[in-house]
Amino acid sequence: MDEIRKKFSRPLKVLVIEDNVIDQKILESMLTEPPAIASFLKIAGKLSEGIKLVNEFPFEIAILDLNLPDSQGIETITVFSRHALDLAIVVNTGVYEDDLGLETLKHGAQDFLIKSKYNSYVLNKVLHYCLERKQRERDLVNAYHELKEAQQHLIDSEKFKIVGRLAGGVAHEVKNPLATISYGITYLQQNLKTPDSNQLKVMENIKEAADRADKIVNDLLDFSSLDQFQKTPASIQSVIRKAISLVQYQLDEKQIQLIEIFTDDHDRVMIDKNRIGQVVINLILNAAHAVPPHGEIQISTHLSAWPDLGLPGSWGKPDLFASGEKIVVIRIEDNGVGIPENVLDKIFEPFFTSRRAAGGTGLGLSICRNIMEHHEAGIKIFNRPEGGVCAALCFRALSQAQEDEYAAKKDLNH
Amino acid sequence: MRQKKILIIDDEKTFTVVLKISLEALAKYIVYVENDSSRAVATACKFRPDLILLDIIMPYKEGPDVAIEFKNHPFLKQIPIVFLTANIRPEEIDEQNNRIAGHIFIAKPTPFEDLVQTIDRNIHQSVSL
Ligand SMILES: Nc1ncnc2c1ncn2[C@@H]1O[C@H](COP(=O)(O)OP(=O)(O)OP(=O)(O)O)[C@@H](O)[C@H]1O
Ligand SMILES: [Mg+2]
Numbered sequence: 001m002d003e004i005r006k007k008f009s010r011p012l013k014v015l016v017i018e019d020n021v022i023d024q025k026i027l028e029s030m031l032t033e034p035p036a037i038a039s040f041l042k043i044a045g046k047l048s049e050g051i052k053l054v055n056e057f058p059f060e061i062a063i064l065d066l067n068l069p070d071s072q073g074i075e076t077i078t079v080f081s082r083h084a085l086d087l088a089i090v091v092n093t094g095v096y097e098d099d100l101g102l103e104t105l106k107h108g109a110q111d112f113l114i115k116s117k118y119n120s121y122v123l124n125k126v127l128h129y130c131l132e133r134k135q136r137e138r139d140l141v142n143a144y145h146e147l148k149e150a151q152q153h154l155i156d157s158e159k160f161k162i163v164g165r166l167a168g169g170v171a172h173e174v175k176n177p178l179a180t181i182s183y184g185i186t187y188l189q190q191n192l193k194t195p196d197s198n199q200l201k202v203m204e205n206i207k208e209a210a211d212r213a214d215k216i217v218n219d220l221l222d223f224s225s226l227d228q229f230q231k232t233p234a235s236i237q238s239v240i241r242k243a244i245s246l247v248q249y250q251l252d253e254k255q256i257q258l259i260e261i262f263t264d265d266h267d268r269v270m271i272d273k274n275r276i277g278q279v280v281i282n283l284i285l286n287a288a289h290a291v292p293p294h295g296e297i298q299i300s301t302h303l304s305a306w307p308d309l310g311l312p313g314s315w316g317k318p319d320l321f322a323s324g325e326k327i328v329v330i331r332i333e334d335n336g337v338g339i340p341e342n343v344l345d346k347i348f349e350p351f352f353t354s355r356r357a358a359g360g361t362g363l364g365l366s367i368c369r370n371i372m373e374h375h376e377a378g379i380k381i382f383n384r385p386e387g388g389v390c391a392a393l394c395f396r397a398l399s400q401a402q403e404d405e406y407a408a409k410k411d412l413n414h
Numbered sequence: 415m416r417q418k419k420i421l422i423i424d425d426e427k428t429f430t431v432v433l434k435i436s437l438e439a440l441a442k443y444i445v446y447v448e449n450d451s452s453r454a455v456a457t458a459c460k461f462r463p464d465l466i467l468l469d470i471i472m473p474y475k476e477g478p479d480v481a482i483e484f485k486n487h488p489f490l491k492q493i494p495i496v497f498l499t500a501n502i503r504p505e506e507i508d509e510q511n512n513r514i515a516g517h518i519f520i521a522k523p524t525p526f527e528d529l530v531q532t533i534d535r536n537i538h539q540s541v542s543l
Binding site: 171172176177178179182183184186187190210 | 426428429432433435436439471500522523525526
């Protein structure tokens with residue numbers, strides 16, 4: 001009970017939007033006379049003024065008159081709630097109109113009051129109830145998004161499994177004819193006595209096409225072998241260094257500047273080095289594809305404690321690690337074109353690609369996510385406020401005790 | 415130097431035709447092809463190769479079973495076997511020095527030059543029959 005009483009006597013940050021001076025005065029006195037309902041109060045006489053104030057101050061709740069000099073009726077609430085998504089809203093109407101009152105709830109208000117039909121006790125109660133209701137609404141919206149995400153994930157991983165099953169069989173069937181083509185061309189290139197320039201060009205192009213088909217088949221094979229992992233203790237930085245050396249050529253070709261920021265932080269993790277190397281390579285190549293010639297890619301690592309990794313937004317899976325657990329974070333950032341908001345939730349889908357014409361299969365990120373899930377580790381990709389994309393990976397740090405335990409077990413096996 | 419004899423056991427006909435011609439173009443091998451793995455031992459007895467290129471996934475009899483038959487054979491057992499497989503990525507093999515569980519593997523399609531190198535590296539160890 002005390003808890004509740006405390007909650008209901010907490011003073012609020014209130015915005016009043018009301019053009020009638022008498023109504024303004026009534027509300028002001030109700031809100032500020034001790035015991036004050038509002039600890040912070042601003043009054044606007046026009047809708048536009050109110051919207052301006054919302055952007056300047058951290059209000060919790062707004063009391064809104066629907067008939068203002070610059071906006072009337074339902075429109076007032078629809079416009080206002082669009083500009084004040086996080087605010088609880090109470091509509092303050094002059095006359096009791098059932099229909100209008102209910103209508104306002106549909107458009108973002110949490111409750112409505114009828115002028116001169118309430119005292120400060122009722123007002124206080126209504127404001128606090130509204131805040132509670134708004135909080136519930138937010139929870140519901142969040143729960144909906146989480147559910148949506150989980151559902152999408154399920155669909156993806158089902159697609160993934162089917163592709164994986166098909167891939168193993170198909171890859172073999174395709175690789176054999178590919179081997180014939182590729183050896184055949186090599187033979188012709190080396191043994192044709194005096195080929196003219198067109199014949200040379202045709203052979204070169206056949207070879208290139210065969211190599212590309214081979215890459216796609218290899219990607220598919222990755223799917224079918226995704227459950228075989230060999231995890232050992234490893235340094236993340238050494239894995240990144242090796243990955244960089246394998247893509248250096250592609251970076252140089254586009255004259256991309258690679259900035260490495262490695263701290264001396266602990267960076268030991270339990271991973272399959274080849275697989276995680278593959279993830280890092282995929283992310284670097286994605287960044288390389290997104291940046292212009294002479295573009296910039298930055299790779300950094302640091303140690304954090306879950307869930308505060310120094311990244312914007314949440315991870316969607318708050319229970320990925322225990323709170324306070326030490327986490328090794330890798331960030332791969334670029335100053336490229338970024339990802340349009342409307343496809344941001346599709347990029348992990350198998351076969352989603354915006355680079356089909358340039359030879360993208362769209363398997364890169366879905367393989368990355370799968371590998372990360374096999375490590376009970378996290379991957380997140382978001383647009384940076386300053387432009388470009390940041391891909392972040394996070395792993396549970398390996399403690400000295402775990403490392404010793406692994407070494408002891410290994411000794412035992414020898 | 416005597417030309418070395420290579421036996422290719424692989425059911426993919428287009429591949430064996432091209433590989434035989436390619437290898438023989440180098441003028442240092444004589445190549446024989448067997449597309450039916452169930453006849454592998456009989457063919458090897460007749461041809462007496464210095465090295466065998468063996469596909470892994472084949473109808474009738476799979477590569478590893480063929481290899482076991484060779485290992486159990488009184489004189490075929492000394493012939494080095496190089497497995498050809500379309501089921502792994504080249505990177506996976508490179509990591510282990512072309513070996514998986516002691517056997518030599520070549521991924522299809524590995525560049526032709528690498529295949530030749532692997533053949534030459536392993537063929538010299540064999541005693542000619
Ligand atoms: N750093 C980035 N900047 C901009 N867009 C990106 C970035 N990383 C990924 N994307 C988007 O996500 C899509 C999917 O990426 P993914 O790696 O799965 O496939 P891909 O790179 O298109 O093809 P591939 O299978 O060859 O990797 C890309 O096509 C691109 O639209
Ligand atoms: Mg990619």
